[in-house]
Amino acid sequence: xxxxxxxxxxxxxxxxxxxxxxxxxxxxxxxxxxxxxxxxxxxxxxxxxxxxxxxxxxxxxxxxxxxxxxxxxxxxxxxxxxxxxxxxxxxxxxxxxxxxxxxxxxxxxxxxxxxxxxxxxxxxxxxxxxxxxxxxxxxxxxxxxxxxxxxxxxxxxxxxxxxxxxxxxxxxxxxxxxxxxxxxxxxxxxxxxxxxxxxxxxxxxxxxxxxxxxxxxxxxxxxxxxxxxxxxxxxxxxxxxxxxxxxxxxxxxxxxxxxxxxxxxxxxxxxxxxxxxxxxxxxxxxxxxxxxxxxxxxxxxxxxxxxxxxxxxxxxxxxxxxxxxxxxxxxxxxxxxxxxxxxxxxxx
Amino acid sequence: xxxxxxxxxxxxxxxxxxxxxxxxxxxxxxxxxxxxxxxxxxxxxxxxxxxxxxxxxxxxxxxxxxxxxxxxxxxxxxxxxxxxxxxxxxxxxxxxxxxxxxxxxxxxxxxxxxxxxxxxxxxxxxxxxxxxxxxxxxxxxxxxxxxxxxxxxxxxxxxxxxxxxxxxxxxxxxxxxxxxxxxxxxxxxxxxxxxxxxxxxxxxxxxxxxxxxxxxxxxxxxxxxxxxxxxxxxxxxxxxxxxxxxxxxxxxxxxxxxxxxxxxxxxxxxxxxxxxxxxxxxxxxxxxxxxxxxxxxxxxxxxxxxxxxxxxxxxxxxxxxxxxxxxxxxxxxxxxxxxxxxxxxxxx
Numbered sequence: 001x002x003x004x005x006x007x008x009x010x011x012x013x014x015x016x017x018x019x020x021x022x023x024x025x026x027x028x029x030x031x032x033x034x035x036x037x038x039x040x041x042x043x044x045x046x047x048x049x050x051x052x053x054x055x056x057x058x059x060x061x062x063x064x065x066x067x068x069x070x071x072x073x074x075x076x077x078x079x080x081x082x083x084x085x086x087x088x089x090x091x092x093x094x095x096x097x098x099x100x101x102x103x104x105x106x107x108x109x110x111x112x113x114x115x116x117x118x119x120x121x122x123x124x125x126x127x128x129x130x131x132x133x134x135x136x137x138x139x140x141x142x143x144x145x146x147x148x149x150x151x152x153x154x155x156x157x158x159x160x161x162x163x164x165x166x167x168x169x170x171x172x173x174x175x176x177x178x179x180x181x182x183x184x185x186x187x188x189x190x191x192x193x194x195x196x197x198x199x200x201x202x203x204x205x206x207x208x209x210x211x212x213x214x215x216x217x218x219x220x221x222x223x224x225x226x227x228x229x230x231x232x233x234x235x236x237x238x239x240x241x242x243x244x245x246x247x248x249x250x251x252x253x254x255x256x257x258x259x260x261x262x263x264x265x266x267x268x269x270x271x272x273x274x275x276x277x278x279x280x281x282x283x284x285x286x287x288x289x290x291x292x293x294x295x296x297x298x299x300x301x302x303x304x305x306x307x308x309x310x311x312x313x314x315x316x317x318x319x320x321x322x323x324x325x326x327x328x329x330x331x332x333x334x335x336x337x338x339x340x341x342x343x344x345x346x347x348x
Numbered sequence: 349x350x351x352x353x354x355x356x357x358x359x360x361x362x363x364x365x366x367x368x369x370x371x372x373x374x375x376x377x378x379x380x381x382x383x384x385x386x387x388x389x390x391x392x393x394x395x396x397x398x399x400x401x402x403x404x405x406x407x408x409x410x411x412x413x414x415x416x417x418x419x420x421x422x423x424x425x426x427x428x429x430x431x432x433x434x435x436x437x438x439x440x441x442x443x444x445x446x447x448x449x450x451x452x453x454x455x456x457x458x459x460x461x462x463x464x465x466x467x468x469x470x471x472x473x474x475x476x477x478x479x480x481x482x483x484x485x486x487x488x489x490x491x492x493x494x495x496x497x498x499x500x501x502x503x504x505x506x507x508x509x510x511x512x513x514x515x516x517x518x519x520x521x522x523x524x525x526x527x528x529x530x531x532x533x534x535x536x537x538x539x540x541x542x543x544x545x546x547x548x549x550x551x552x553x554x555x556x557x558x559x560x561x562x563x564x565x566x567x568x569x570x571x572x573x574x575x576x577x578x579x580x581x582x583x584x585x586x587x588x589x590x591x592x593x594x595x596x597x598x599x600x601x602x603x604x605x606x607x608x609x610x611x612x613x614x615x616x617x618x619x620x621x622x623x624x625x626x627x628x629x630x631x632x633x634x635x636x637x638x639x640x641x642x643x644x645x646x647x648x649x650x651x652x653x654x655x656x657x658x659x660x661x662x663x664x665x666x667x668x669x670x671x672x673x674x675x676x677x678x679x680x681x682x683x684x685x686x687x688x689x690x691x692x693x694x695x696x
Contacts, residue, residue, distance in 0.1 A: 018460075018461050018463055019458045019464065019467065019492055020460055023458065023490070024492030024493075025492075034490065037464065037467065037468050038490070041468070041472045041475040042485045043485075044486075046451075046484055046487075047484070047485050047488065056451050056484075058406075058411065058510060059407075059409040059510065061406055065487055065508060066453065066487050067454070067455045067487055067488065067489050068489045069456070069489055071457060102404070103413060105402075105413060105415035105506045106390070107504045107506070108417070109417050109457070110367045112366075113366050113367060116364065116366060117365070119385065120385050123386050123389035124389045126389065126390050127389040130390060136395070137391075137392065138392075138402035138413050139395065139401055139414050140382075141415050142381065142386070144367055144368070144370075144373075144693070145372075145419050145499060145502075146369065146499075149498065149499040151494075151497040151498070154457055154493075156415070156417060156504035158415055158504075158506030160404075160406070160508065346491075346494075
């Protein structure tokens with residue numbers, strides 16, 4: 001009799017035997033890919049924290065270190081382009097570690113046929129974004145791939161910052177009672193990309209919120225606000241960020257859905273496209289978990305910076321199941337979960 | 349009469365209005381692209397040194413910081429794969445700054461359809477290479493692009509190291525009289541890639557020399573060898589590395605061509621393919637410029653490490669025109685120049 005090992009009749013390959021776009025979406029599939037395949041192969045205690053950036057101790061200095069590759073389409077969109085995004089995104093990941101961004105590396109993967117004029121325009125934009133964010137591009141690399149083996153330009157940036165936060169800014173520092181602040185209206189980056197990719201025209205052009213966030217974060221730290229956790233709301237949006245923190249901290253996060261600022265044109269676009277703004281990507285928005293006694297002062301500091309002038313109190317941390325519960329305008333509640341896959345591919 | 353600015357008849361676009369493969373080849377075209385387009389846009393004194401890595405001072409520590417994207421085809425080849433290459437290449441760039449490699453970031457750009465089995469195999473290889481090189485993968489990022497917009501997998505790694513060299517390990521530290529050491533035989537990586545890409549079969553399989561080089565470099569520094577400059581012999585090979593250093597240092601480098609170790613099978617493949625081994629890429633070879641009084645000791649140290657056991661004295665530094673002159677077996681001399689473009693595209 002054949003044992004189970006000897007049965008060799010072909011079975012259909014499972015849907016997950018190959019990479020699919022949703023593996024890059026910041027949702028459950030990506031978490032599974034990282035947790036089941038990448039971490040077992042290359043993991044270590046630092047990588048396994050799965051924060052946006054790592055904090056490493058070098059000669060007594062605490063350094064934040066992070067990387068992101070940018071594959072956004074189209075290369076230029078209202079409010080930004082792939083190059084400014086590549087600077088802001090990495091600067092923001094450093095800021096979310098409670099760090100002052102210092103230097104960036106830039107790795108370009110260019111597709112044969114990319115117009116030099118466009119490359120020049122993008123490099124000018126990258127230089128301006130770095131100057132605005134106060135970081136130096138310290139090192140770089142240029143590779144070229146054959147026509148049809150890339151998509152114009154991909155940009156990787158890695159960044160080093162120096163941690164200014166006195167206590168770890170990580171999910172495990174979050175405490176019941178903490179107040180959750182949101183730095184401004186959500187959903188603009190995702191909708192700007194979607195609209196410009198699909199040629200959708202709204203009455204008001206939605207511009208990406210792409211911006212460097214280090215200034216308000218460093219201001220919070222300088223004023224000794226007890227900042228327990230920070231997270232920028234990129235792939236997966238506000239929803240994924242809150243769920244990741246709730247699970248990482250082992251706490252319940254309650255959110256007042258009516259408090260979430262969404263511009264009318266973004267709300268309209270989301271309704272038209274069947275999207276939940278909670279999961280739409282942002283590139284210049286973050287949440288801050290702070291001690292309740294510091295919440296008012298923190299809100300004031302955030303509102304003093306143009307990039308976070310629309311900051312609001314979003315919710316509270318409580319003891320309980322690690323989950324995120326949103327209370328709607330009519331008092332109804334819903335549990336916010338991770339998005340399963342990809343809402344908008346190649347958003348950053 | 350029309351002025352020159354008013355003449356608008358269409359002229360053929362110059363060959364360089366678009367990116368071509370040779371822009372990625374480590375030769376003259378790449379140097380021009382970086383010097384004329386990228387540096388003016390994002391340049392600063394650190395980036396403008398154009399070393400393989402930058403040295404930045406953070407809280408009194410001298411850190412080396414470097415990045416490279418890997419786009420090699422095929423993904424697996426005799427002696428290595430894209431993942432081990434992505435670790436070794438970046439570790440080596442740190443070592444060439446006279447630094448001890450500490451942490452790496454890994455940015456993956458995956459093409460839809462990449463088999464998960466292959467990804468798993470590559471991540472295992474990446475983990476092994478990191479362990480062998482003694483570095484931690486501290487942070488990472490995963491992006492997915494549509495089928496036909498990538499090429500299986502591209503890997504970016506950035507790395508941080510701590511500079512152990514007491515004096516700057518840069519071309520400008522090179523002095524007339526310095527001895528040039530070469531760490532072993534050249535040309536294997538390029539020929540291994542070429543052969544496996546083109547399906548060439550030689551009597552002996554040529555294996556890539558891809559390997560981490562930090563151990564012999566740190567040994568030189570620990571023994572207080574006066575190391576003035578180091579360079580690994582990647583894109584552009586030994587030839588490009590020597591020319592870049594001669595120009596950066598403003599010195600003449602004389603090389604004994606008969607001293608350059610080239611394995612017979614590599615020599616045969618080069619002759620067959622019409623390639624000069626001097627310009628063929630390596631991924632585990634470097635040159636060291638050291639004080640003449642330390643040369644013998646340095647050679648002994650290099651030879652004590654498996655990865656540089658074939659080290660030889662390659663040449664000398666003299667005053668004179670910044671150029672590289674090779675003396676052949678019959679006493680003839682030739683000037684070694686930068687390769688103009690791409691000898692083998694997508695070699696790393």
